[in-house]
Amino acid sequence: xxxxxxxxxxxxxxxxxxxxxxxxxxxxxxxxxxxxxxxxxxxxxxxxxxxxxxxxxxxxxxxxxxxxxxxxxxxxxxxxxxxxxxxxxxxxxxxxxxxxxxxxxxxxxxxxxxxxxxxxxxxxxxxxxxxxxxxxxxxxxxxxxxxxxxxxxxxxxxxxxxxxxxxxxxxxxxxxxxxxxxxxxxxxxxxxxxxxxxxxxxxxxxxxxxxxxxxxxxxxxxxxxxxxxxxxxxxxxxxxxxxxxxxxxxxxxxxxxxxxxxxxxxxxxxxxxxxxxxxxxxxxxxxxxxx
Amino acid sequence: xxxxxxxxxxxxxxxxxxxxxxxxxxxxxxxxxxxxxxxxxxxxxxxxxxxxxxxxxxxxxxxxxxxxxxxxxxxxxxxxxxxxxxxxxxxxxxxxxxxxxxxxxxxxxxxxxxxxxxxxxxxxxxxxxxxxxxxxxxxxxxxxxxxxxxxxxxxxxxxxxxxxxxxxx
Numbered sequence: 471x472x473x474x475x476x477x478x479x480x481x482x483x484x485x486x487x488x489x490x491x492x493x494x495x496x497x498x499x500x501x502x503x504x505x506x507x508x509x510x511x512x513x514x515x516x517x518x519x520x521x522x523x524x525x526x527x528x529x530x531x532x533x534x535x536x537x538x539x540x541x542x543x544x545x546x547x548x549x550x551x552x553x554x555x556x557x558x559x560x561x562x563x564x565x566x567x568x569x570x571x572x573x574x575x576x577x578x579x580x581x582x583x584x585x586x587x588x589x590x591x592x593x594x595x596x597x598x599x600x601x602x603x604x605x606x607x608x609x610x611x612x613x614x615x616x617x618x619x620x621x622x623x624x625x626x627x628x629x630x631x632x633x634x635x636x637x638x639x640x641x642x643x644x645x646x647x648x649x650x651x652x653x654x655x656x657x658x659x660x661x662x663x664x665x666x667x668x669x670x671x672x673x674x675x676x677x678x679x680x681x682x683x684x685x686x687x688x689x690x691x692x693x694x695x696x697x698x699x700x701x702x703x704x705x706x707x708x709x710x711x712x713x714x715x716x717x718x719x720x721x722x723x724x725x726x727x728x729x730x731x732x733x734x735x736x737x738x739x740x741x742x743x744x745x746x747x748x749x750x751x752x753x754x755x756x757x758x759x760x761x
Numbered sequence: 762x763x764x765x766x767x768x769x770x771x772x773x774x775x776x777x778x779x780x781x782x783x784x785x786x787x788x789x790x791x792x793x794x795x796x797x798x799x800x801x802x803x804x805x806x807x808x809x810x811x812x813x814x815x816x817x818x819x820x821x822x823x824x825x826x827x828x829x830x831x832x833x834x835x836x837x838x839x840x841x842x843x844x845x846x847x848x849x850x851x852x853x854x855x856x857x858x859x860x861x862x863x864x865x866x867x868x869x870x871x872x873x874x875x876x877x878x879x880x881x882x883x884x885x886x887x888x889x890x891x892x893x894x895x896x897x898x899x900x901x902x903x904x905x906x907x908x909x910x911x912x913x914x915x916x917x918x919x920x921x922x923x924x925x926x927x928x929x930x
Contacts, residue, residue, distance in 0.1 A: 506844025680898025
């Protein structure tokens, strides 16, 4: 292709000046962009009003489409379930039998727990639930791991609230607009969840790796007490997440680190629940938390 | 020849002639509103690809400062820190301007190389900005996105050319 008509202004003063001005504007705009990023480095939720306009305007579109395509994410599971229907049925029956007795035991333990809590006067008077809603879109092209909820501050959702699915923890609310809210998924490196191993009480911290997996770090370095297959639940430390929400299952260990996958896959969950923080007095909002 | 004459005689509204590139780039940025909950950055940056498609097809259409409003819109939609695409896209526009002045004969391949360099710069820079603001992850994460974007550039350039034929009388 030959050279396209270029911008060289020739001898016209007017054209020379307007070309020069366009470069100046472009450079100034680029600098403003850099400054905005630097501001965002200190205050990640800065300019959320701008984002709110964007999320409010695209909400109807995202929510409408997500209603149409829900279930596509789990289509492979459905096919496999058909394929293995017979053997799966038998296995599930055995599991149900085993679980029934354990459920009865758990009921008894729960009763006992209530009585003991009553003795200690440790009643949770308020229910945790704030709103039930759906995930409608996400930051699919960015290395940031944000997902958008189809409900916002109009339904009582506030920044910092935990977001859960039936299978486990999803993340925490990052910022809100009247009808939408962005959730910082637990797979984002900025999100740190205090966890413990479900079967005993070994505490650890769970951080996202931005690729859909999590890293579990035990507080004392040098030894890694975790093994593949261990299930991690929230410990309740820090006051944001209430205890015993399922978080992740460890898939492999790498020295001091353990790599885990979240139990709740945000691309497959249908409905999520926003809850109020466990002990609001203990926590600061996420943006002012130290790195 | 007769067909050409009819096409020239037809009128196009200025909105259609000037607005098509901007609108198509903004629609590219809007693909993040699709209802997919991604666990990794997998969706190619369609806004950037459309920008490159238009820029390399018709360098005279977009002024160098067009990256400021378009980038701001992309930032609002993509979840990147605000200002990230504003900076990166404007730099791409400035550098492609230089490339137009330097490369006297440009061909399909030269365009693709310029596009590849721009994609690497924007996706890499975007990740750097995210790391600066507290997110991040391994740099390997963006490799699939970069690969898909590079492979998607030629079809997107053809698509821009199609839009250009529709846009012009």
